[in-house]
Amino acid sequence: MARPVKKPPEQWKEEILNAAQQLFAAKGYEETSVADIMRRAGGAKGMFYHCFQSKEDVMHALGNRLFFENNPFEAVRGRTGLNGLQKIRAVLALNRSDTARSSLNAQAVPILNDPRILAAAIEENRRILTPLWLELLEEGQRDGSIQTAYARELSELLPLINFWFMPSIFPADEEALHRKYRFVAEALTHMGLPVFDDEGLSFAEKLISDIAKKGGDRT
Numbered sequence: 001m002a003r004p005v006k007k008p009p010e011q012w013k014e015e016i017l018n019a020a021q022q023l024f025a026a027k028g029y030e031e032t033s034v035a036d037i038m039r040r041a042g043g044a045k046g047m048f049y050h051c052f053q054s055k056e057d058v059m060h061a062l063g064n065r066l067f068f069e070n071n072p073f074e075a076v077r078g079r080t081g082l083n084g085l086q087k088i089r090a091v092l093a094l095n096r097s098d099t100a101r102s103s104l105n106a107q108a109v110p111i112l113n114d115p116r117i118l119a120a121a122i123e124e125n126r127r128i129l130t131p132l133w134l135e136l137l138e139e140g141q142r143d144g145s146i147q148t149a150y151a152r153e154l155s156e157l158l159p160l161i162n163f164w165f166m167p168s169i170f171p172a173d174e175e176a177l178h179r180k181y182r183f184v185a186e187a188l189t190h191m192g193l194p195v196f197d198d199e200g201l202s203f204a205e206k207l208i209s210d211i212a213k214k215g216g217d218r219t
Contacts, residue, residue: 013051015041017065020058025100029059029107056111060120063108066101070094073132084140088195091136113168125159133158137193148192165208177208 007015019040023032034055038045052058072094076087096102112118134155140146148154161184163169165177172180181204185196196204 009051012041012043012047013061015043016048016051017058017062020055021062021104024059024062024104024107029055029111056114056117059104059108059111060117060124063101063104064124066098066104067128070098070101072098073136076136083143083145084136084138085145085193085195087139088133088136088146088193089197092195109166110168112163112166118163118169122160122163125162126156129159130155146192150191154188154191154193174208178205181208 016037020032020037023036023040027036032055034048035045037055037058038048041047052061072091075094076082076090079087079090082090112121134152137146137148137151137155141148141151164184165180167173167177188195
């Protein structure tokens with residue numbers, strides 16, 4: 001058994017996250033054990049539970065880290081040549097191009113069955129994403145590119161849409177997921193937020209297929 005090396009807890013957390021990210025990418029979340037992670041990180045299993053409650057917590061922390069490392073909202077904030085709606089479309093395009101986070105998110109679908117993990121994910125989305133969406137929505141209102149009287153309500157709704165697409169939360173087969181996507185696209189357009197284009201549709205079709213495979217139809 002590996003002997004723990006004396007390192008600060010924050011360093012252990014980072015090394016555990018690094019090891020987990022590598023293993024999830026190579027083997028997949030389900031096939032990676034806590035023991036696998038700690039062998040890669042070079043520490044004892046007890047150190048893992050000193051830093052994280054579970055493998056699910058590691059997945060959650062990894063998602064947050066990948067977001068902040070490539071925060072699409074920060075990337076578009078200073079782009080003065082874009083109006084509010086264009087910035088929102090750019091945020092969505094940057095999300096689509098972040099393959100590492102997309103892959104991790106797809107692997108995370110089944111663990112949202114855990115109410116504790118689900119509640120934490122919803123709270124994180126509300127706390128982090130709602131103010132970022134509101135900033136862009138209000139910018140679009142000011143420059144006239146977004147015609148809605150419901151910027152605050154949309155900023156609270158947008159971070160929740162992803163959860164509606166999770167079959168582990170709202171059971172649905174692939175056909176039902178495609179219907180949900182079309183509904184969301186039409187509803188947002190009706191609310192003055194026409195954000196989905198052909199590229200977004202192609203991405204959504206692949207993502208929906210991946211989600212359906214990971215989450216399954218639990219109807």
